[in-house]
Amino acid sequence: MDDAVDADGILLSALAPDSRDDPYTPLAALRDAAPVHHHEPLDTRFLTRYADCQAVLSGPSFAVPDREWLVRERPEWLDRPAADFFYASLLGTNGAAHDRLRRPLAGAFGRGRIAELSADVERTADELLDRFADATSDGGAADFQALVGYPLPVAVVGGLIGVPRADQEQFHRLGQDAARLLEPVRSAADWRRADAAVTALREYFAALLRERRARPAGDLASTLLAEAAAERAPVAEHELADLLLLLFVAGFETTAGLLGLTVFALLTHPDQAALLRTDPALLPGAVEESLRWDGPVLMTERLAVHTTEVAGVTVPAGGSVTTVLGAANRDPLRYPDPDAFLVRRPDVRVLSFGAGPHYCFGAALARLEAVALLGRLLARFPGLRLAGPGVRRPSACLRSFDELPLATTGR
Template sequence: MTSVTAPLDLTDPAVVVDPYPAFAAARAVAPVQWHEGLGLWLAFTHAESNAVLRDRRLGRIWRDREPAERFGSFNLIHRNAILEMEPPDHTRLRRLISAAFARGHVERLRPWVQDLAGELVDGLAERSGGREPVDVLSGMAEELPVAVIAELLGVPAADRPLLRPWSNAIVKMYEYGRATAIEDAAEQAAAEFVAYLRELAAQRRRAPGEDLLSHLVTVRDSEGDRLTEDELVTTCILLLNAGHEATVNVSGNGLLALLEHPGQLARLRADPGLLPTAIEELMRFDSPLQLFERTATADVDIGGATVREGQKVAALLGAANRDPAVFAAPDTLDVGRTDNPHISFGAGVHFCIGAPLARVELQASFGALLERTSRLELAHPARRRPEFVIRGLAELPVVLTR
């Protein structure tokens, strides 16, 4: 099949604000299309995006950013990351991380997460008083997941304000059309983050606790293998960056969707048992991560297109999650949707290792918002961040009534 070129401009402000009409138009042309500007293939359908994520001939092949001397720390935290590895290295690292996670960390934190979510919502409601708008993004959505990851890893409370600025700076490197200043800030943040975690890991070796970092320091597999220090540091950074960025953005995008669909918000209030189902629907409806790249290690036919060895292909997760071939009325928010095979957590060997923790956080935060308020109302239009790949809000002004 002759390749079709996608006319999609991922830097167009209108596409950043609402990419879904553009996805639908492109999907109607061909399931997989070449994007000349990005120099890669884009998969617009659920089936083809799923294939991109699962096909073992399509891998995460990390190549250091050049010049290497300029991006030393940024390259280090990706070269040793489970997300950028393929088997057998990926298998070994995931086995070790899973063994540390298996010590009950997620369930241990569930009551603590629920209490924190309740405190944050109470604080927002008190400041709002049913009259004044408060930013739910900075007041809860950003605070909760950072606090949870920090508690999980055992980061001291005094150091926790350092974490989100480092993460924010690093993840901006994943966008297209970056300015030099953005790249410099990402490298500096990576260097500071690495230095901080090396010192924290050294403390845990001297005096281990019951936190995940202590268990990552000491974990061994059946062959006696263990994480190297670079793998340990990189895993902690990945847990924070991937873990909290996704949760922050599902919280913001999801609450905005509910506020813009008051009938669905009222339905959820009337039946709190729908909460787990609703969380999955919010992840499908406005995906926090829109694009995930892979590289062909051999020629691969997908959706009528041939991805040549060495070429990149990206699953457009947001487009896949609105595919009418899989989801009935895909542009409709339905908090009771039960047939919902969304791929917001990925698929295949790279399925998100932190998915259970993310679900605990999201159920706690949305549950607290529903239980501890009688009214939620959008004060004025939300302000969206100007990035496409990691889709989220910069501000979400809401009036809350206890």
């Protein structure tokens, strides 16, 4: 199966709505048929092998689409607030521009600061599980994502940044709408939702910075303002607002996805959940295996800085490649028996958080939240079970449950 028509068909099958439960079977077929497949309508080359994806994400020959690309290739997007934000943010900058924006965040997401957040994460997880226990105490079901999966990362990153608890619930919908920017093909509806969400979020975080300038607090918003005022961080105030916007939305959207996906993986593999209940020391490895087996980001795009080759295929300067992280994480050349979910799997080094200059700065915090929550969830609810089909995010790029009904007692 090596002709373009067959490979295109396999790819479209993997990205189709009816493959949301399992895009991995068609992606494995695509990897076998054409591990570097140029999809001409999208004009990008889909990469499905671990080594190829890692090389593209880590090496200097590829960069993210940035504002120069936007002006050159998509000038019709220039007046869109969402595009203005995305292609000037950490996600859409390269080289020195990227380093300038990322540098002020080093302390906020460094190892020491993440360790300091551990007690807050654990306390918040306990509070949310109390609420989940109350909701399921009559033997009925409750939506894990609504009660725990989303509120935990929203509270954690909101507290870190300085978003008051009373304001946090409004960000669920806005975050989902802003995340439509990550879709490989953006419809007119996607743009409308993303533009409205970015406009509202920019206004919110600009107001938050004005509040912190008048009344500083011990949060990241105040710290960034102080560093900018002292010229330790040469970042303009509107850029600070965009940094906070990105941190907040990215900090809860993908982590909420990770939490729901991991709970689902464990409940559909009860033997693996039993291992964790017996030996909680396996929890960090279980989170890594969940990220490998079904991570929250399926794919991400890069552009060739100059004419180069990927697995013997020439990519011209400016040519697009799409690293399919989900397929790479199940590459049998990297992981034996890749479709098995095994919490004791050795040597798991996922690409789920990216690699290279754009490695996710919040990866350690997401892992901390997942380990803290899962250990408590499994210990507290030995009869935890799925109570119906979950509702998956309608997205070709982000994998998450919008709803995940669970019950805490057996049938």
